Amino acid sequence: xxxxxxxxxxxxxxxxxxxxxxxxxxxxxxxxxxxxxxxxxxxxxxxxxxxxxxxxxxxxxxxxxxxxxxxxxxxxxxxxxxxxxxxxxxxxxxxxxxxxxxxxxxxxxxxxxxxxxxxxxxxxxxxxxxxxxxxxxxxxxxxxxxxxxxxxxxxxxxxxxxxxxxxxxxxxxxxxxxxxxxxxxxxxxxxxxxxxxxxxxxxxxxxxxxxxxxxxxxxxxxxxxxxxxxxxxxxxxxxxxxxxxxxxxxxxxxxxxxxxxxxxxxxxxxxxxxxxxxxxxxxxxxxxxxxxxxxxxxxxxxxxxxxxxxxxxxxxxxxxxxxxxxxxxxxxxxxxxxxxxxxxxxxxxxxxxxxxxxxxxxxxxxxxxxxxxxxxxxxxxxxxxxxxxxxxxxxxxxxxxxxxxxxxxxxxxxxxxxxxxxxxxxxxxxxxxxxxxxxxxxxxxxxxxxx
Amino acid sequence: xxxxxxxxxxxxxxxxxxxxxxxxxxxxxxxxxxxxxxxxxxxxxxxxxxxxxxxxxxxxxxxxxxxxxxxxxxxxxxxxxxxxxxxxxxxxxxxxxxxxxxxxxxxxxxxxxxxxxxxxxxxxxxxxxxxxxxxxxxxxxxxxxxx
Numbered sequence: 001x002x003x004x005x006x007x008x009x010x011x012x013x014x015x016x017x018x019x020x021x022x023x024x025x026x027x028x029x030x031x032x033x034x035x036x037x038x039x040x041x042x043x044x045x046x047x048x049x050x051x052x053x054x055x056x057x058x059x060x061x062x063x064x065x066x067x068x069x070x071x072x073x074x075x076x077x078x079x080x081x082x083x084x085x086x087x088x089x090x091x092x093x094x095x096x097x098x099x100x101x102x103x104x105x106x107x108x109x110x111x112x113x114x115x116x117x118x119x120x121x122x123x124x125x126x127x128x129x130x131x132x133x134x135x136x137x138x139x140x141x142x143x144x145x146x147x148x149x150x151x152x153x154x155x156x157x158x159x160x161x162x163x164x165x166x167x168x169x170x171x172x173x174x175x176x177x178x179x180x181x182x183x184x185x186x187x188x189x190x191x192x193x194x195x196x197x198x199x200x201x202x203x204x205x206x207x208x209x210x211x212x213x214x215x216x217x218x219x220x221x222x223x224x225x226x227x228x229x230x231x232x233x234x235x236x237x238x239x240x241x242x243x244x245x246x247x248x249x250x251x252x253x254x255x256x257x258x259x260x261x262x263x264x265x266x267x268x269x270x271x272x273x274x275x276x277x278x279x280x281x282x283x284x285x286x287x288x289x290x291x292x293x294x295x296x297x298x299x300x301x302x303x304x305x306x307x308x309x310x311x312x313x314x315x316x317x318x319x320x321x322x323x324x325x326x327x328x329x330x331x332x333x334x335x336x337x338x339x340x341x342x343x344x345x346x347x348x349x350x351x352x353x354x355x356x357x358x359x360x361x362x363x364x365x366x367x368x369x370x371x372x373x374x375x376x377x378x379x380x381x382x383x384x385x386x387x388x389x390x391x392x393x394x395x396x397x398x399x400x401x402x403x404x405x406x407x408x409x410x411x412x413x414x415x416x417x418x419x420x421x422x423x424x425x426x427x428x429x430x431x432x433x434x435x436x437x438x439x440x441x442x443x444x445x446x447x448x449x450x451x
Numbered sequence: 452x453x454x455x456x457x458x459x460x461x462x463x464x465x466x467x468x469x470x471x472x473x474x475x476x477x478x479x480x481x482x483x484x485x486x487x488x489x490x491x492x493x494x495x496x497x498x499x500x501x502x503x504x505x506x507x508x509x510x511x512x513x514x515x516x517x518x519x520x521x522x523x524x525x526x527x528x529x530x531x532x533x534x535x536x537x538x539x540x541x542x543x544x545x546x547x548x549x550x551x552x553x554x555x556x557x558x559x560x561x562x563x564x565x566x567x568x569x570x571x572x573x574x575x576x577x578x579x580x581x582x583x584x585x586x587x588x589x590x591x592x593x594x595x596x597x598x
Binding site: 045046049092095096097098135139142145146149150153154 | 552555556559560563566567570571573574575577578581
């Protein structure tokens with residue numbers, strides 16, 4: 001049955017509809033991912049120990065990691081459908097999986113665990129130099145693979161991606177900004193009187209939703225990886241691949257979650273730390289911190305900088321939300337949550353802008369390391385564009401993110417309603433201006449390269 | 452039912468294993484890198500300051516950063532600064548460090564294999580146990596029809 005619902009539904013494009021319904025989807029993409037990451041893991045674990053010479057490290061940190069945020073914006077959480085790690089986990093699950101339900105602790109606090117893991121890895125990267133070492137990268141990937149396998153062996157479906165993978169948290173947040181969204185045509189579901197919910201529970205044509213989502217009531221991209229199982233399973237053609245206004249999810253979401261907002265604010269700090277440690281001014285900051293802590297140990301002083309970078313944005317948003325709630329006559333926690341969502345486009349833009357430097361400033365390190373790996377020589381540099389051009393692109397991306405964040409905050413205030421709600425926007429706008437100023441300052445400084 | 456719930460607690464195992472694994476991976480990473488990067492990561496702030504002062508000036512004329520030849524900003528071999536090897540450094544130390552790093556590498560990979568194999572065996576045993584109990588009707592009250 002053809003897809004139903006009003007335009008714009010991309011499943012009306014027969015090629016896309018056929019692709020999603022094909023039994024080779026997403027297997028073909030997964031096979032490519034498996035091949036690439038098998039090579040990456042071999043290279044990082046056994047290849048050269050210099051990042052610039054190691055094809056695995058360059059692929060991960062100069063190509064894949066910088067492109068990841070962009071992919072979340074363009075293709076929503078599609079990466080998670082083709083990610084090779086849970087695919088290997090699913091092999092083990094099919095072989096001898098116990099298929100237990102996810103424990104309540106994981107369901108309730110999963111994203112908090114993800115938040116903490118993400119912070120721990122970011123901290124560890126700076127202290128132990130994971131990005132600086134192919135072996136460190138290899139061990140991190142091995143840990144993700146082991147986590148995916150062990151979780152899949154005991155817990156049903158993709159519990160690792162939903163509740164434990166630190167990338168899952170990031171992808172969940174960023175994918176909410178996407179213009180692409182898979183949803184069900186609820187009118188059609190009602191009209192045909194569907195009670196079996198094959199889209200969620202699976203059918204003979206496809207497995208159940210790996211994220212336990214019910215497309216009929218789904219309102220967020222957070223837990224949809226576009227695997228297409230629901231499209232294959234639904235006999236009524238109720239699924240729609242919508243093209244919506246980017247970030248529109250933020251003012252349409254009925255039940256905003258504090259954990260999601262918290263991750264969004266923390267990501268502001270993560271990007272600041274990532275930028276800060278690559279700047280020439282960083283040693284001066286460390287020296288100031290050293291005077292406060294009384295130790296010259298870089299790791300200890302970095303930990304203080306790291307904690308400050310995480311805590312300050314949280315405190316700032318809390319203060320802005322306190323004022324907003326007073327002005328708008330609302331609950332502080334609710335304002336913290338809904339305006340935390342509005343920061344996600346800024347996070348994404350700052351993250352993408354930061355990574356543009358690696359992708360365009362040293363993107364040729366990937367072919368270079370490949371050539372070296374194959375025994376050849378590479379005489380040229382690794383920059384794809386010169387720094388001034390990259391800086392302009394960074395500002396453009398940042399500008400788009402700021403616009404999206406301000407617009408999202410404005411729409412959120414409008415959707416909340418109330419006579420005084422407009423005034424509640426002012427403290428949030430001031431916070432956004434402050435965060436943008438910090439980012440603009442950092443992108444204006446010369447940065448160190450990865451490879 | 453209560454005993455079945457007890458079995459359900461097994462599902463917490465991946466969480467514990469995951470946390471342990473992350474710690475081990477980080478520790479192993481630190482060990483492996485400690486051999487060749489301890490001088491960099493354990494350096495004092497003053498040394499760090501010195502290193503940043505030696506950072507290549509990306510705005511220098513002729514560099515890719517300044518719009519010049521993209522190939523000329525990262526040294527003759529295309530590497531960034533800091534990757535060079537001091538020829539005067541003792542070969543003996545380098546060989547020792549490489550050997551220690553290789554040992555750590557194999558310990559981590561071995562640990563990964565043991566972990567995956569052990570988890571698979573544990574999953575098989577758990578599944579068998581639950582199936583036996585299911586066939587005996589002990590899990591009927593928990594609504595379990597298949598394991």
